[in-house]
Amino acid sequence: VRCCRVTVFRGTKSLAEVIALRGKAVLALSGGRSPVAFLQALSAESLDWSRVTVTLVDERLVPPNHADSNAALLRDNLLQGAAAAATLQPLLDDATDLDAALAQACRHWHTPDVVVLGMGEDGHIASLFPGAANLAQGLAPDNPAPLLALCPPAAAHARISMTLAELLRSGVLYLAIAGEDKRRVLEYAARTRSDHGFWRPVRFQAETGW
Numbered sequence: 001v002r003c004c005r006v007t008v009f010r011g012t013k014s015l016a017e018v019i020a021l022r023g024k025a026v027l028a029l030s031g032g033r034s035p036v037a038f039l040q041a042l043s044a045e046s047l048d049w050s051r052v053t054v055t056l057v058d059e060r061l062v063p064p065n066h067a068d069s070n071a072a073l074l075r076d077n078l079l080q081g082a083a084a085a086a087t088l089q090p091l092l093d094d095a096t097d098l099d100a101a102l103a104q105a106c107r108h109w110h111t112p113d114v115v116v117l118g119m120g121e122d123g124h125i126a127s128l129f130p131g132a133a134n135l136a137q138g139l140a141p142d143n144p145a146p147l148l149a150l151c152p153p154a155a156a157h158a159r160i161s162m163t164l165a166e167l168l169r170s171g172v173l174y175l176a177i178a179g180e181d182k183r184r185v186l187e188y189a190a191r192t193r194s195d196h197g198f199w200r201p202v203r204f205q206a207e208t209g210w
């Protein structure tokens, strides 16, 4: 709960600063199970939401109203109350194959000003899952591509994800995690020097102080 309140406070402040500077802001959020309380709390924040475009750090290749759709998660939990005035820019529209989905997502993409990441217990952020065939591409710090298509063996659906390079090109990054298990993963990742792909995404965040 504390993590959620702190991230709501900091995220809202960052958005307000970007809006004051540039008149508009792009916010990229994560999906999964844990952001519900955060999204609901954020939706009640007083901010000029009409100046905010909300998008996702990753999306699953499912129809827009599927229970696993991250866009549906935002629609149901964030785009309510004060935040209903924001513009939702989903990553996927009606694409059913992964290449078309990636092309579609890239067409509408804008590098976010504010990003809120979650983290899986295997250390993945966005959909940069350990074991994904093209993980190296997703983690290459000089990859010019903002988004990547992956079929991670550990995940239920094929995914579109921000690349690590694009995360690093974004304005402000927050990592919102809760619970002992995730804390242990983060601490382990910060300590380990092994170059095992399993720990790379999250170790990168630990080392760069996200």
Ligand SMILES: O=C(O)[C@H](O)[C@@H](O)[C@H](O)[C@H](O)COP(=O)(O)O
Pocket (backbone or CB within 6 Å): 029, 030, 031, 032, 033, 034, 035, 057, 058, 059, 060, 070, 117, 118, 119, 120, 121, 124, 125, 126, 127
């Ligand atoms: O769409 C997704 O799956 C995410 O964006 C992903 O990176 C998520 O943040 C973690 O998997 C944590 O998920 P939980 O909140 O469900 O633990």
